[in-house]
Structure formats: C-alpha cells, structure tokens
Amino acid sequence: MRNRIMRAARLVLCAAAAHVPVSASAAGWTSSNFELVALSDAELSGRSINVIHMGNVELTSGRIVAADPLAQPDRPALARTVAPGEYPVTLYQAFGRVAAASMRVAEGKPDHWEFAVLPGQDPATLKDDEIFGYPVDAGVGCYMDAGTLALIDERQAEVQAQKPDADINYYDDVLAADLDANKGTYALHRPVAGKKGNVAVFWSGWGDGFYPVFWGLDKDGRALVLLTDFSVIENADGRREPKLQ
Numbered sequence: 001m002r003n004r005i006m007r008a009a010r011l012v013l014c015a016a017a018a019h020v021p022v023s024a025s026a027a028g029w030t031s032s033n034f035e036l037v038a039l040s041d042a043e044l045s046g047r048s049i050n051v052i053h054m055g056n057v058e059l060t061s062g063r064i065v066a067a068d069p070l071a072q073p074d075r076p077a078l079a080r081t082v083a084p085g086e087y088p089v090t091l092y093q094a095f096g097r098v099a100a101a102s103m104r105v106a107e108g109k110p111d112h113w114e115f116a117v118l119p120g121q122d123p124a125t126l127k128d129d130e131i132f133g134y135p136v137d138a139g140v141g142c143y144m145d146a147g148t149l150a151l152i153d154e155r156q157a158e159v160q161a162q163k164p165d166a167d168i169n170y171y172d173d174v175l176a177a178d179l180d181a182n183k184g185t186y187a188l189h190r191p192v193a194g195k196k197g198n199v200a201v202f203w204s205g206w207g208d209g210f211y212p213v214f215w216g217l218d219k220d221g222r223a224l225v226l227l228t229d230f231s232v233i234e235n236a237d238g239r240r241e242p243k244l245q
C-alpha cells in the first residue's frame with residue numbers, strides 16, 4: 001500500500017510539472033545539438049557518438065506523446081500533429097548514455113527549430129532561463145501515439161488480473177524484459193500483442209530530470225523531425241563531456 005501511495009504522489013507531482021516551464025540554468029533555453037539529425041552515421045562516429053536505429057514507432061492517430069511513460073501515463077499529446085504512419089526513431093549515444101532521441105517525420109535538413117509544446121503552452125511566455133519539456137521520474141523517455149496509452153492500460157490490467165494480490169509495477173512486470181534485450185538502454189515495446197501501436201522507449205540521459213523536445217521545421221514550417229535533448233553532450237559532439245554548471 002505504501003508503494004502505491006508513494007507512486008501516486010510522484011505522479012501527482014509530475015502531472016503538476018507537465019504544463020509549466022522550469023528553469024534551465026544548466027542547459028539554456030535552447031539546444032546546441034540540433035546538428036545531430038543532419039550528420040551521417042560516419043560523421044557522428046567521428047564525434048564519438050554511437051547511432052542506434054531503433055525501428056519505427058507506429059502512430060495510429062498522429063497525435064504524439066513525448067514523455068516518461070511511467071511517470072506520466074496520461075500526459076497530453078503535443079499540439080502539432082502528423083499524418084498517421086510509421087516513423088523511424090534514432091538514438092544518439094555518448095559516454096555510455098542516450099544523449100538524444102529523434103523521430104524522423106520527413107526527409108530534409110531543418111531550416112529552423114521550435115519547442116514541441118503541449119496545447120496551451122506559448123514559448124513567448126518563457127523567461128530567458130526557462131524551457132518547456134517533460135519531467136522524468138523513472139529514468140526513461142519515449143515517443144508514442146496518444147492512442148497507445150489505452151493499450152498500456154489494457155496490458156497493465158491483464159498483468160494485474162494474473163497477479164490479483166500483487167502490487168503491479170509496469171516497469172518491473174512488463175517493460176523490463178524488453179529493455180533487458182538491449183542492455184536496458186532502449187526497447188520498441190508493444191503493450192498488446194497483435195494490436196497496432198507501440199512505444200519507442202529509451203534511457204533519459206543521466207536519469208531523472210526535465211528535458212526539452214523540439215521540432216525541426218523546413219523553411220515553410222513543415223515538420224521534418226522531432227528531437228529530445230537529454231543534456232549529455234554539447235555542440236553535437238561526444239568527444240568531450242559538457243561542463244557542469
């Protein structure tokens with residue numbers, strides 16, 4: 001019971017933080033790592049960045065959730081939507097950590113970048129040292145369709161029915177097996193076998209924190225790529241660890 005109460009308390013705190021900006025004194029309000037999505041695998045390797053091509057995330061509605069799926073199981077989808085379809089997810093690994101994660105929506109090099117906001121969030125309201133992003137409390141981030149949240153609930157209910165007297169933890173009882181297949185670093189997790197809708201889940205840099213998500217857009221404002229920066233590297237370069245501020 002105590003575990004349930006503590007977990008519920010963390011969820012309330014994360015939910016409260018989901019819609020408000022936070023101070024970004026350590027990382028700045030923008031990112032110096034946008035070049036990651038424009039470099040080839042060979043160029044990234046030359047910068048001591050290992051590239052992991054996870055596979056495609058299935059977006060059944062085109063409403064994208066970028067979040068810690070365990071800490072915020074009901075996080076709203078991003079304001080900008082894309083066409084339903086399957087989109088490749090790439091991880092950029094440095095210093096043994098996932099430094100960033102991208103989801104490619106269309107080909108091309110971004111002309112400019114903007115915060116990937118939730119409905120009602122306005123970057124114009126941010127102070128110089130604030131960012132929008134999402135809180136991490138379970139050490140992982142993800143990309144998934146908003147409709148996949150219902151499949152996670154369905155899987156959780158199935159596991160709970162199999163263990164009616166147990167305090168079910170989705171990470172330990174479901175997700176860990178998929179993560180273990182990739183040394184705990186990432187997983188393309190399908191909550192319910194046979195149903196379309198999966199989750200690209202991955203380590204969140206150095207762990208818990210608050211991380212920004214950005215849209216890379218072409219000159220006409222069309223979305224090309226979504227990028228989550230976990231503040232592990234600077235200037236798209238993994239040869240030297242960023243200075244702690």
